[in-house]
Amino acid sequence: MEFPTPLVRGRLIQRYKRFLADIVLDNGTEITAHCPNPGAMIGLNMPGLTCWLSKSPDPKRKLPYTWELVEAPSHDGKFLAVGLNTMHPNRLVAEALEAGVIPELAGYASIRREVNYGIASRIDFLLEAPARPPCWLEVKNSHLKRGGTLAEFPDCVAARSLKHLAELKAMVAEGHRAVMLFVIQRTDCDQFAACAELDPKYAAGLIDAARAGVEVLCYACHIGADAIRITHRIPWRDALVAES
Structure with a gap:
């Protein structure tokens, strides 16, 4: 499954109300993204983690960005991309x-x-x-x-x-x-x-x-x-x- 457009990088500010996440993009813009995951997201929702987002070309979407990946700590001390989109x-x-x-x-x-x-x-x-x-x-x-x-x-x-x-x-x-x-x-x-x-x-x-x-x-x-x-x-x- 290829992403149709390059993902955009940012850092997590907070995830809240299950399906919302405030993220600051690398260019300094703060956005609210759709979080396509209803679970607890244990270890994946800590403020400061690197996030990767897709952006919808649909101008009618209320939240154009979707949170796709998060870079989480692994057992070897490194960070790796984890897919959190349950769709x-x-x-x-x-x-x-x-x-x-x-x-x-x-x-x-x-x-x-x-x-x-x-x-x-x-x-x-x-x-x-x-x-x-x-x-x-x-x-x-x-x-x-x-x-x-x-x-x-x-x-x-x-x-x-x-x-x-x-x-x-x-x-x-x-x-x-x-x-x-x-x-x-x-x-x-x-x-x-x-x-x-x-x-x-x-x-x-x-x-x-x-x-x-x-x-x-x-x-x-x-x-x-x-x-x-x-x-x-x-x-x-x-x-x-x-x-x-």
Whole structure:
């Protein structure tokens, strides 16, 4: 996924009301940008962090700037770009599916997005092919890292995401394939786990879903100021627990 125009750099003043961020650009201009992330953004919303923003060409937009990346401290003392736009993982997965980057999800003739299922829900992707059961694919964004090289999800209580796990389990019970795919929008993590400290119900729900047959996939990304791309799979730390 390439950014259509070069990103603009600035420094964070404050993030507030979940979807707003005051940022001072490198040229000294102070702007309010849209923050496309409803989560807690632990470790990514500290004043002074370097931010990268896209600017919409639409003159009617109330907030022309969108906060896309933040340079956050890593475990090695360096700073790296972290993708915080929760709208991007679905776009990244769509590109990866078309390019065959995710081998576990290859070989489907049809890829549909936002298909109604469950109880008033829509699945991110429905993959279909002759002589194969439908594959219901849910995508979540992960940018939380509290230490070491472990990526986590969620960064706050995620009741809606827990509901999605129950609906994936229901698809498996009907004889379909169901996959929970976590897209890791940072480059300093080599494994993933559900964050039991911040949402114990979701962490337990993910293990329960896996035991019921829901497949758990975790994929890392390349992240740059010009583009973000899904690159390679990383292990789910609780896979053995789920299999026991």
